[in-house]
Amino acid sequence: MSLIPSCPEVREHLTDYLEGTLPFRKRLGIRIHLLICAACDGLRKALLALPAFGRKILEAPAEPPREAAVAQERALERALERIAAGPGKTGPGKTGPEN
Numbered sequence: 001m002s003l004i005p006s007c008p009e010v011r012e013h014l015t016d017y018l019e020g021t022l023p024f025r026k027r028l029g030i031r032i033h034l035l036i037c038a039a040c041d042g043l044r045k046a047l048l049a050l051p052a053f054g055r056k057i058l059e060a061p062a063e064p065p066r067e068a069a070v071a072q073e074r075a076l077e078r079a080l081e082r083i084a085a086g087p088g089k090t091g092p093g094k095t096g097p098e099n
Ligand SMILES: [Zn+2]
Pocket: 006, 007, 010, 033, 037, 039, 040, 041
């Protein structure tokens, strides 16, 4: 087992890393990985930009909050209705300058 973890390992433990709950050796490995891996470092920045509430949702994808699930369903229904209505009926009118 090498000191520097792989991308999947880093992503799996990234929230723990940000919360400082990982053992020193693991934390160090992830820190080094983040220095050399732009993809994982970008994910770290995205997680930092989220409020703690959002991070909890990402940690527990098996059971999303009911309100969020209902909102997603409604959004999906509306999108499907718009698709079913066909083109030309979705916007306020064809007033754009493009042809
Ligand atoms: Zn990576």
